[in-house]
Amino acid sequence: MYVDNDPMVYAHPRTMLDVCSSTKAVLADIEQIGELLNHPGVQALDDRRPTAVLLHDVLPWVSDELAETAMAALRAWLPDGSAISVTHATTDMAPDAMRALVAHYAEAGITYRPRTLEQIRELLAPWATLSPGVIPTTQWRAGSSRSISSGENPGAYAAIAHTCHRIE
Incomplete structure (x- = not known):
């Protein structure tokens, strides 16, 4: 499931729905978290x-x-x-x-x-x-011991x- 509040970003996962029926997309905003969690698409989980x-x-x-x-x-x-x-x-x-x-x-x-x-x-x-x-x-x-170099x-x-x- 993809959730985004930007209609342009939301359009990308919507196009994936044609390819992958298990993919869902919700146009919602984290600023309205209650509405987001109560959205029918999210409630379907x-x-x-x-x-x-x-x-x-x-x-x-x-x-x-x-x-x-x-x-x-x-x-x-x-x-x-x-x-x-x-x-x-x-x-x-x-x-x-x-x-x-x-x-x-x-x-x-x-x-x-x-x-x-x-x-x-x-x-x-x-x-x-x-x-x-x-x-x-x-x-x-995973499993990396790499550390940040001074320039990174x-x-x-x-x-x-x-x-x-x-x-x-």
């Missing part, structure tokens, strides 16, 4: 089976309050055994470059909110992250939180 949610480069585009609300709603909605995969821009790795990017978006009237490692961990809580935890995106390779700046973290690792 089997709520007895684990579901994976990919929030890749989604949360930096919403306010702190909305990010927290959306994550809490997803955690409450997802059945046991589910996972949330997140990639998120950060201010930790190259603060000057990220400030310049934020300013560039602001000039265009677009709010962009990179967050620190701690803020990203808080968004994933109370679920614990699977190994290797919240790490720079350039290190996200991913500007983002990646993590997977899983319901089987829920902290009570």
Whole structure:
């Protein structure tokens, strides 16, 4: 299932429906998380089976309050055994470059909110992250011991939180 609030982006998975009948697309907005989760297309998912949610480069585009609300709603909605995969821009790795990017978006009237490692961990809580935890995106390779060189700046973290690792 694809969910997007941009009609042009939404059009791509809609074309895939002609090729793959198991593919579904929903035109919705994370800013209205309740409406999104109650959409008939989303409701058609089997709520007895684990579901994976990919929030890749989604949360930096919403306010702190909305990010927290959306994550809490997803955690409450997802059945046991589910996972949330997140990639998120950060201010930790190259603060000057990220400030310049934020300013560039602001000039265009677009709010962009990179967050620190701690803020990203808080968004994933109370679920614990699977190994290797919240790490720079350039290190996200199964079995990789690759580290970031001094000239390499991913500007983002990646993590997977899983319901089987829920902290009570």
